[in-house]
Amino acid sequence: MTLTHQFLKVLCAPLLLAAVAGCTVPETATRSNETPFDPYEANNRGVHKFNLAVDRAFFRPAAIGYTKLIPDPIEDSFNNFAENLSEPGDAANFLLQGDFRQSGISLGRFLMNSTIGFFGLANPASDFGIPETDTDFGATLAKWGFSEGAYIELPFFGPSTQRDAVGVFVDFFTNPLTFAPQRPLENVGFYAEFVERLSDRGRFSDTVDAILYESADSYAVARILYLQNRRFELEGNSGDSYVDPYGDVALDPYADVSLDPYEDPYAE
Amino acid sequence: MQNNSSNRRNFLGGAVAGLGLLALPMPALALTESAARSLVDQVVADINQVIASGKSESAMLRDFERIFTRYADVPIMARYALGNDGRRASAAQMRNFTKAFQGYISRKYGRRFREFIGGRVEVEAARQIKNGYEIRSKAYLRGEAPFDVTFLVSDKSGKNLFYNIFIEGVNLLLTERTEIGAMLDRRGGNIDQLIADLNATS
Numbered sequence: 001m002t003l004t005h006q007f008l009k010v011l012c013a014p015l016l017l018a019a020v021a022g023c024t025v026p027e028t029a030t031r032s033n034e035t036p037f038d039p040y041e042a043n044n045r046g047v048h049k050f051n052l053a054v055d056r057a058f059f060r061p062a063a064i065g066y067t068k069l070i071p072d073p074i075e076d077s078f079n080n081f082a083e084n085l086s087e088p089g090d091a092a093n094f095l096l097q098g099d100f101r102q103s104g105i106s107l108g109r110f111l112m113n114s115t116i117g118f119f120g121l122a123n124p125a126s127d128f129g130i131p132e133t134d135t136d137f138g139a140t141l142a143k144w145g146f147s148e149g150a151y152i153e154l155p156f157f158g159p160s161t162q163r164d165a166v167g168v169f170v171d172f173f174t175n176p177l178t179f180a181p182q183r184p185l186e187n188v189g190f191y192a193e194f195v196e197r198l199s200d201r202g203r204f205s206d207t208v209d210a211i212l213y214e215s216a217d218s219y220a221v222a223r224i225l226y227l228q229n230r231r232f233e234l235e236g237n238s239g240d241s242y243v244d245p246y247g248d249v250a251l252d253p254y255a256d257v258s259l260d261p262y263e264d265p266y267a268e
Numbered sequence: 269m270q271n272n273s274s275n276r277r278n279f280l281g282g283a284v285a286g287l288g289l290l291a292l293p294m295p296a297l298a299l300t301e302s303a304a305r306s307l308v309d310q311v312v313a314d315i316n317q318v319i320a321s322g323k324s325e326s327a328m329l330r331d332f333e334r335i336f337t338r339y340a341d342v343p344i345m346a347r348y349a350l351g352n353d354g355r356r357a358s359a360a361q362m363r364n365f366t367k368a369f370q371g372y373i374s375r376k377y378g379r380r381f382r383e384f385i386g387g388r389v390e391v392e393a394a395r396q397i398k399n400g401y402e403i404r405s406k407a408y409l410r411g412e413a414p415f416d417v418t419f420l421v422s423d424k425s426g427k428n429l430f431y432n433i434f435i436e437g438v439n440l441l442l443t444e445r446t447e448i449g450a451m452l453d454r455r456g457g458n459i460d461q462l463i464a465d466l467n468a469t470s
Contacts (some may be wrong), residue, residue: 132413207380217450224446225438232416232437245348245431245441246399246424 036151036223044153048219051158052212059201060209066195067202075199077121082192083132084113084120089175093135097143102133137174138167142234151223159226299423301394304401307428308419311339312389312405319385332381333374341422341429342370349444353452353459361459368466373444375469386410389417399424399431407435 038044067075087110094103109125109132117124126132141163142148149162157168173179177189201208215221318331336342346369347354347362357365387409395402400422406414418434433440448462455461 207383210376215447215450216454217446220446220450221443224443228438228442229436232434244398245344246422 036227037148038151038223040150040152044151044223045219047153047155048222050155051153052218054156055201055212059198060205063198063201064205065202066198067205075203078192079196079199080113080117080123081120082189082196083123084110084117085177085189085192086134087113088177089171090133090135093137093140093171096137096140097135102135105130105133136164136167137170138164139234141167148231151227153219153223159222161227161230164230299400299421299428301396301401303428304403304421305391305394307339307421307430308391308403308405311335311419311430312391314339315381315384316388319381325379328381329375329378332378333371336374337370339430341425341427341431342366344425344431345373345441345444346370348441349448350452350459351445351449353449353457357459361463364463365459365466368463369448372466372469383409400428 070078087106091103091106091110094100094106109130110120112125112128112130113120113123116122138161146163148164152160152162152165154160154165154168160168171178172190175189178187178193179190180187211221211225212218314335315332318328318335321328321331323331343366346366349369350357350362350365354362354365384407387407389405389407391403391405393404395404397420400420403419403421405417405419407417408414415436416434419430420432420434421428421430423429431441451465452459452462455465
């Protein structure tokens with residue numbers, strides 16, 4: 001076992017334990033997007049600070065350099081390669097979720113792209129209209145009925161929840177493509193994933209910068225963005241979960257006769 | 269859908285150009301599914317037109333603000349974004365905040381529209397919700413997997429206007445309430461200072 005993996009294990013073990021423990025705790029109140037369940041906020045904010053420092057010093061400059069340096073088509077190919085390596089894991093998770101159809105699709109995409117797609121550098125499966133669908137062990141846990149648990153910001157990895165944190169670690173350590181302690185050079189999935197994240201950070205750097213560095217509270221904004229998007233991925237949105245700005249009488253400008261909200265700002 | 273919207277646009281052509289059908293008051297008409305759909309079509313068409321105009325960024329941002337005030341229920345959105353702090357705001361403060369909010373939103377999101385160049389939005393489905401209609405659409409951006417954009421449209425203001433947008437489940441109103449709330453906290457709850465700073469953001 002290499003030193004890096006030793007270090008990773010030490011770093012991750014307590015987090016994993018905390019996360020598993022958290023998952024067994026039933027959800028306290030009805031979960032809503034408006035009030036995130038974040039009992040570890042003080043801790044999380046510390047991690048957020050650390051992540052921002054890492055981003056500012058290393059990840060952001062590296063990502064911007066990478067996107068600038070590497071021509072777009074090659075960057076796309078690397079991203080395809082990384083996505084392709086994630087397909088077997090997706091297939092396994094879909095299987096665990098009882099979704100045989102999607103599992104077959106992921107496996108089929110992997111076989112197709114790995115062969116006629118030059119080891120996954122090209123993406124003929126999508127060109128033939130077989131859409132890619134991602135999943136992960138966090139989604140499997142959700143399917144199995146585990147609740148989301150508390151919000152957690154993971155070092156390096158960013159926003160997560162207790163359930164998703166377990167998912168991240170299980171995905172990472174059980175996938176031979178990302179975790180092969182005896183053959184560190186073969187952890188190709190891990191490196192590919194890192195390169196793909198580099199590409200995303202570089203390509204969307206304006207948008208990510210706006211969230212991380214221009215927001216009045218980047219922690220709270222990142223939290224709400226993550227939770228909403230993740231819940232949408234796992235459950236889709238339903239009309240019942242919509243916030244209703246018209247429903248709150250105290251907030252309803254139409255209830256207030258002294259105020260005409262429909263003044264035309266251009267008429268002045 | 270795209271055909272529909274361009275036909276409608278041609279039909280409207282000269283006569284109501286510049287006015288915008290939806291800027292006309294039509295409180296007597298109940299909101300129908302097709303009216304809600306056409307509102308979204310119109311918003312998308314107008315945004316695409318601005319992007320294609322090749323104007324300077326500041327001119328485009330002014331155009332986006334005009335589109336936003338024409339098609340969105342800005343007062344209710346601003347009220348919601350200010351949250352509980354809105355309760356202690358005076359009528360004048362609320363008015364000024366609404367104006368500052370509309371400029372801030374237009375600039376913040378208008379900048380992101382650059383990423384839409386060469387892309388398109390297609391309306392897919394409509395469904396009735398408590399306040400009106402939910403219009404689901406898919407955005408197709410160059411080199412990206414298509415993603416989900418949902419508009420919520422209501423006529424509670426007396427006109428057919430959208431009051432919230434979801435992008436892959438991320439709710440604009442809720443996200444902005446978080447942001448505005450944090451900005452207000454940083455200013456010790458001073459609403460006037462918040463308004464001044466929102467107006468100063470470029």
